Amino acid sequence: MKAFVLLILISALSGCNMANNYITAKVGTRPLYLIDEMKPSALKTALTECENINFYRTDFSIGHRGAPMQYPEHTKESYSAAARMGAGILECDVTFTKDKELVCRHSQCDLHTTTNILAIPELAAKCSVPFTPAEPNNGIPATAKCCTSDISLAEFLTLDGKMDAANTEATSVSEYLKGTPSWRTDLYATSGTLMTHKQSIALFKELGVKMTPELKSPEVSMPFKGMTQSQYAQKMLDEYTQMGVPAERVYPQSFNLEDVKYWINSNPEFANKSIYLDGRDSDADFDPNTASTWQPSMVELANDGVKIIAPPIWMLITTDKNANIIPSRYALEAKTAGLDIIAWSLERSGPLNNGGGYYYQSVADVINNDGKMMEVLDVLAQQVGIIGIFSDWPATVSYYASCKKMPVSI
Incomplete structure (x- = not known):
């Protein structure tokens, strides 16, 4: 009888993939489509052999606006889908209404x-x-x-x-x-279903995921009805405190370096998780392989207290003389300065049969089919050493992370 009960317990733990406090992810067929598109390689073989493993939720997989490849972004439906696919962190882009209430919208x-x-x-x-x-x-x-x-x-x-x-x-x-x-x-x-910022927090708590709110740049003059930029930045963090969310489960992010510095200096409990979204590629002379074109330097960012930097995928990779995808100088210097890196955004582009567009511009010459997504992801994970990646279809990243045994938490 004891043996029978033990067998039932082991079976239950295995079926739920909870033996190591893992939460099962449902990855569907798209990751296998991408793998099938890959040219023969050791990576393709390794990923193919993972088809029947138990997939798990991981912070390495970050739901970019939820799962907007197929669901309306920043909606309850999109967020729920992303969590089911194994995203361990979900994003609410934060902006405000006429009455200064925070809501989830990309812009x-x-x-x-x-x-x-x-x-x-x-x-x-x-x-x-x-x-x-x-x-x-x-x-x-x-x-x-x-x-x-x-x-x-x-x-x-x-x-x-x-x-x-x-x-x-x-x-x-x-x-x-x-x-x-x-x-x-x-x-x-x-x-x-549209969501307020607080509603997103409540949903994310229910789903058991971590949270990465992005403070969006206002398109109205600030102060707005008496609300200054710093008050806006503080209000976003205050809502996590009000909702009883520990700071270690929140990754505040902004393209505005001054917002990040404000959080670091005024909210030390959130400092180690604050993310500087690097949009400096908007500068005409930006080159990820020429350090003088990106200022402040990685060392200066680290000295200002920045712990995590998040650039677009293309800034982290380049090609060598043999057309292999390798880390860019930007990526290498960020790691040397002690910065953790999160990339964005996988599965944001359309089909990759013609260079891949914005997110793959630094390696466009070798991007010619959808299978290249998995190759790029592997370089980012294994050579660049990113700690996570935003994705419009988190199942792809969750498949890779489970196959490669990436950490559950970051």
Whole structure:
């Protein structure tokens, strides 16, 4: 009888993949599609052999806006999908409404492309720039601009999330809202549930994941109705404290280095987890292999208390004379300075059959099929040594992390 009970316990632990406090991830078939696309290699063989292992949730897999390859970004549905796929950390991009309440949106002024606001006349009338139809014969695109700061929190919560897209050739609102690229889908984009920042915190606690809020740059003048930039930055962290979330489970992020420095200096409990999102590639002379083009230096960032830097994928990789993908000088100097690195964003591009676009521009000559995603991911993990990566489809990263036995926590 004791042996029978023991067998049942072992079986249960194995089936739930909890023997090492792991939470099972459901990765689906897409990772295998990417692996099938790879050219024969030791990496392809190793990844293929993991097809039937138990996959687990890991902080290495970060849900970029949830799982927006197929679900409307920053919605309850997108976040829930990402957690099921094994994302150990989920992202709420934080901005504010007209009444200064914090909500999850990638941009303060993206409601016209990410929600149905234009289809609701009384709210569309409040948009900063009303919908103007295209004039195809004159080459004039359709335009609109609707911001969270145009409406109240109560009004924001009446909106439905949709895939982030717009048809700029549209001559009507209904046409404008139908711009989803063919490689994404509207199949799961019906009535996406928008979330306040606090609602996202409650959901993430329920899902058992860590949290990485990004303080978005305001598109209105600051101070906004008396709220300064530092008050805005502080309000975001205060909501975690109010919701009873330990600071060690929160990774605040910003492209504004001054925001990061503010958190480091004013909120020491969050300092070690604060992330500097590096967008310096917007500078015309930026080169990830020429240190003089990225200032401040990695050492200066570290001296200012920055612990984690997060650049786009392309800044971390380059190719050698044999066309192998290798770490860039940027990546090597960040590691030498003692900075941890998080990359963004895998699965954000369309099909990789023509150089891969923005995220692969430094290795475009060798990017010619979707299988290259797994090769790039392997270089980032094993050679660059990133501690995590944002992904629009976290299952891909979760598959890789489980196969390669990446850490559960960072």
